[in-house]
Each structure stands twice: as C-alpha cells, then as structure tokens.
Amino acid sequence: MKPRLSLKQHIALAYILLAVTVASVFSVVSYISVEIVEEQVIDVRLARITDGLIGALLQGQVPDAPADVSVLRDAAIPQALQQLPAGRHELTLDNQHVHAVLRDYGGSRYAVVQEVDELEHTELIILLSLASGFAVSVLLAVVLGMLSARRLIAPVAALADAVQRNAGSTELPSLNAQDEIGVLARAFAKRTDELQQFLQREQMFTGDVSHELRTPLTVMLGAAEVLAAQLADQPAQYATAERIRRVAGETAQRVSALLLLARAAETLDAPCTVLNAIVEAEMERYRPLLQGKTIEYLLESSEQVTAHVRPELAGIIIGNLLRNACQHTEQGSIRVQLGAGQVVVEDSGIGMPQRVRERLFERFVHEGHWPAHEGSGLGLSIVKRVADHIGWDVRLETVPGGGTRFVLSFPALPTTQTS
Known part of the structure; x- marks a missing residue:
C-alpha cells in the first residue's frame, strides 16, 4: 500500500504547487507579451521605414536608412528574397536573423531588410530572466513551505504527542487557543474525560457486582455441600445436589475472573x-x-x-x-x-x-x-x-x-x- 503524505508534506506541497502555477502563468503571459510587443514594434517600425525608403528611391533620392536597415532593388536583392512573394517575411540571411518587406513597383522589386539580432538577444535575456525567476520562485516556495508547515503543524504535533502519551485532559496543549487547534484540543479533552469516566464506572460496576455476588454464591456453595453430605445415601438426590455444588463453584470462579477483568492488565x-x-x-x-x-x-x-x-x-x-x-x-x-x-x-x-x-x-x-x-x-x-x-x-x-x-x-x- 502506497504510504500517504504527512500533513506537513501536504502543506509544503501546496506551497510548491501554488508557486509553480503562479510562476508558470506569469512566465507564459510575459513571454507572449514580449512576442506581441516585439512583433508590433518591428512591424510598425519596418512598415514606416519601408514607405519612406522606397518613396525616396522612386523619387531618385538617396534613401537615408538606419544603421540596421538596408534597402535593395532588383539584382541587389539576394536570391533567397527574390523567390518570395511580396509582403513581410522573417528569415535568416547570411547567418543573420532578419525581417524583410518586399514590394513591387513599376516592374521593379524593392526589398527593405532589417537585422533583428539585437532584438533576439534582448528576447533571450528576457527569457533567461523569466526562467531564473521561475526557478527562484519554486526554491522560495520549497523553503517557505517547509518553514510554514513546521510552524503550522507544531501545535498539532504537540497535541498528538500529548494524546499518545495519555496525558490528562488538563495537560493537553493549546486548550486556551481560540483557533481551530484550540477547538480540537478542547474536543480531545472532553472526549478523554468522558472515556475515563466511562472506564471508571465500568470498572467500579464490574467490581461491585462481582463482589456482591461472591457472598450469596459462597452461601449457595456451602449449602450445596451440606445437602450433598446429607443425601449421600440417596444417589438420585445426591447427583442433583452435587450438580448444584459444582455449578455454584464454577460460578464463583467466573465471578473471580470478572474481578480480574476489572483490574488493569498491567497489574495482573x-x-x-x-x-x-x-x-x-x-x-x-x-x-x-x-x-x-x-x-x-x-x-x-x-x-x-x-x-x-x-x-x-x-x-x-x-x-x-x-x-x-x-x-x-x-x-x-x-x-x-x-x-x-x-x-x-x-x-x-x-x-x-x-x-x-x-x-x-x-x-x-x-x-x-x-x-x-x-x-x-x-x-x-x-x-x-x-x-x-x-x-x-x-x-x-x-x-x-x-x-x-x-x-x-x-x-x-x-x-x-x-x-
């Protein structure tokens, strides 16, 4: 049979599960938020830059592109981009992660390419931070769970130890506490008093009844012995008297046994x-x-x-x-x-x-x-x-x-x- 977890282990496990759940939800939400923000920032920025750069080329001007953005036209566009349809794309060029926008104007193809390695590095740092925070949260949950469980279980453990030691009802701990432990301690004390009183009444009753029965049984046994002696020459009546004497003797033995049962086992x-x-x-x-x-x-x-x-x-x-x-x-x-x-x-x-x-x-x-x-x-x-x-x-x-x-x-x- 699989052993059940202790109450202390249940409390600690609850802390850990709570921490894992909250940290997991927070990490997932944070990651999704980072991805959404990243996509929105890159898309909006790249779309704005693309309009300006391609517009400048169409007007015969030299485009003023940011350091991480390049604008390409026709043959200057890498083969990997040439094969893609117009629109926004995310891919790897020359071992670099880039976002690219392809557009066709007047029979020419234009490509605006933005390197996002720095953004990817930032995203990696954020993910590592989330993972570290998750691990630290779980570790703190383990420590706090064990400490809290020990603190919460201490009154219950003390009460259980007192009950196991058969402590008196007035010796139980937390009797004056106003929380659930106090309610439990007072219930134990009340039940202990009732059981002790019941046991005492039962022992007294058994002892008193057995003691009161011994005298009439002794009289019956003596009378049966005298009757048997007087009927020694009458076999039929003698057998009856002898049976009465034997049953009285056996009953007296049973009464003595009941007196023994009224005593504690360790005193016998x-x-x-x-x-x-x-x-x-x-x-x-x-x-x-x-x-x-x-x-x-x-x-x-x-x-x-x-x-x-x-x-x-x-x-x-x-x-x-x-x-x-x-x-x-x-x-x-x-x-x-x-x-x-x-x-x-x-x-x-x-x-x-x-x-x-x-x-x-x-x-x-x-x-x-x-x-x-x-x-x-x-x-x-x-x-x-x-x-x-x-x-x-x-x-x-x-x-x-x-x-x-x-x-x-x-x-x-x-x-x-x-x-």
Missing part, C-alpha cells in the same frame, strides 16, 4: 499455568449440552501445554468457545486441538453466515441463527475482551464443508510430552 500477575487441565475441565462442564446428540467429543493433545495466564481468565475464553460449539452442533464432531502456543476448537455444525462473521466479536451480536439457542449475544464478545486483556489472539477460520474453527494463539512456552 500471570503464573505459568498448565492448560491441559483447564481444557479438560471446561469440556466436562459443557458435556451435558450434548445429551441426546450423536457427536464425537475429542481432545487431541500429546504434550503438556503451558502459558503465562491466570487460570480463571483462560477458563472463560476456552469455556465460551466450547459452549458455543456444543450449542450449535447437532451431529458430527467437536474437536479441541491443544498444542504449543495454540488452542483450536473446531465443530462440524452448520457454520456462521457472512453477516455474523463480519461483526462476530461485537457485543449483542448472536453467534448464529438457531432459535433454540438464542442468547444475549455476549459470549464471543467476552472471549475477545478477555483475549485482548491477557494478550492472546482469537480468530475464526473457514472450515471446508461447513462448521466453525476458532483458533486461540498465545506466546508458546516449552512443552513436555504426555503419556
């Missing part, structure tokens, strides 16, 4: 985490969604894969992708491929329409068009948000024959073979 620690156990746990969590379906549910991994990540956040990403695959696959297979620096979740479902693919990771965009599984449209947007938060990459790839394939990429760490 990233322990070396084995992803194999997380993937297996998430696969078991969503296995109930496959009841009544003929689906091959496989984990393909021959090595222990580790990554620097909080287990709760890795579980959110992998779990949402697995839930998406389990909900939208009615038959075929769901495969999870775990390797160094990569987790692949692939299913043989009906895939996603193009309109969904284009906005897949936006909030409130549903992952498919299956009425039975309509959700809030937040699953994959959360996946994207968490991945960006921890520095992972998530992308959707096309699967030949239908289905979806999500690929999670992260910095690879040394792996060990598993039996």
Whole structure:
C-alpha cells in the first residue's frame, strides 16, 4: 500500500504547487507579451521605414536608412528574397536573423531588410530572466513551505504527542487557543474525560457486582455441600445436589475472573499455568449440552501445554468457545486441538453466515441463527475482551464443508510430552 503524505508534506506541497502555477502563468503571459510587443514594434517600425525608403528611391533620392536597415532593388536583392512573394517575411540571411518587406513597383522589386539580432538577444535575456525567476520562485516556495508547515503543524504535533502519551485532559496543549487547534484540543479533552469516566464506572460496576455476588454464591456453595453430605445415601438426590455444588463453584470462579477483568492488565500477575487441565475441565462442564446428540467429543493433545495466564481468565475464553460449539452442533464432531502456543476448537455444525462473521466479536451480536439457542449475544464478545486483556489472539477460520474453527494463539512456552 502506497504510504500517504504527512500533513506537513501536504502543506509544503501546496506551497510548491501554488508557486509553480503562479510562476508558470506569469512566465507564459510575459513571454507572449514580449512576442506581441516585439512583433508590433518591428512591424510598425519596418512598415514606416519601408514607405519612406522606397518613396525616396522612386523619387531618385538617396534613401537615408538606419544603421540596421538596408534597402535593395532588383539584382541587389539576394536570391533567397527574390523567390518570395511580396509582403513581410522573417528569415535568416547570411547567418543573420532578419525581417524583410518586399514590394513591387513599376516592374521593379524593392526589398527593405532589417537585422533583428539585437532584438533576439534582448528576447533571450528576457527569457533567461523569466526562467531564473521561475526557478527562484519554486526554491522560495520549497523553503517557505517547509518553514510554514513546521510552524503550522507544531501545535498539532504537540497535541498528538500529548494524546499518545495519555496525558490528562488538563495537560493537553493549546486548550486556551481560540483557533481551530484550540477547538480540537478542547474536543480531545472532553472526549478523554468522558472515556475515563466511562472506564471508571465500568470498572467500579464490574467490581461491585462481582463482589456482591461472591457472598450469596459462597452461601449457595456451602449449602450445596451440606445437602450433598446429607443425601449421600440417596444417589438420585445426591447427583442433583452435587450438580448444584459444582455449578455454584464454577460460578464463583467466573465471578473471580470478572474481578480480574476489572483490574488493569498491567497489574495482573500471570503464573505459568498448565492448560491441559483447564481444557479438560471446561469440556466436562459443557458435556451435558450434548445429551441426546450423536457427536464425537475429542481432545487431541500429546504434550503438556503451558502459558503465562491466570487460570480463571483462560477458563472463560476456552469455556465460551466450547459452549458455543456444543450449542450449535447437532451431529458430527467437536474437536479441541491443544498444542504449543495454540488452542483450536473446531465443530462440524452448520457454520456462521457472512453477516455474523463480519461483526462476530461485537457485543449483542448472536453467534448464529438457531432459535433454540438464542442468547444475549455476549459470549464471543467476552472471549475477545478477555483475549485482548491477557494478550492472546482469537480468530475464526473457514472450515471446508461447513462448521466453525476458532483458533486461540498465545506466546508458546516449552512443552513436555504426555503419556
């Protein structure tokens, strides 16, 4: 892709183009004016002289011709002029540029010849002056363009640098300026304040909600453990109580993960985490969604894969992708491929329409068009948000024959073979 010119270069180029245009127009007009003046002066002067000189010859007088003008008659006229019709002519005689007027009177031919080498020399000087002026104008335009561009761009560059440094809204330059730069700086300051307030509200909301949910979840988890212990001799009821306990525990983990998302990414620690156990746990969590379906549910991994990540956040990403695959696959297979620096979740479902693919990771965009599984449209947007938060990459790839394939990429760490 061809790089675009900077604003400074655009301003300098505008100066140069303006100078070239004005100088070109001025030079062309000046040259045409010189030519017109030259022709008019020579024609009028030569016509007046011709009448006087030929008149003197016709009266038998000796013509008094100027030094640069000669009057010739019949045989004295050079052969080159003899062949020309009567009238005014411009030609070269004996290596000299001349203007000549030919007239016929009483069977004789008269020629008045004026040398114009001096005029041509003057014209050359004028043309050289115009060319020099053109070159100087362009050079001045380059210098003035660069200086003016630097001066004009300085406030914009300072403002851009402050924005890039994430300077506070009160630290932005040109806030009190009354020109367009001041308007832009105040708009940036206002927008920065709004974004900071929004981010602060979002972090506080996420933290407060997660904190408030921990207490009731803890109560639910404790009650479920007590209930499971009391129903140990009743298998059917025990399974229900155990499921309640497991879901409460998993929800508590998700709440803890939301608390981590409320913190700045640079403040999070990233322990070396084995992803194999997380993937297996998430696969078991969503296995109930496959009841009544003929689906091959496989984990393909021959090595222990580790990554620097909080287990709760890795579980959110992998779990949402697995839930998406389990909900939208009615038959075929769901495969999870775990390797160094990569987790692949692939299913043989009906895939996603193009309109969904284009906005897949936006909030409130549903992952498919299956009425039975309509959700809030937040699953994959959360996946994207968490991945960006921890520095992972998530992308959707096309699967030949239908289905979806999500690929999670992260910095690879040394792996060990598993039996």
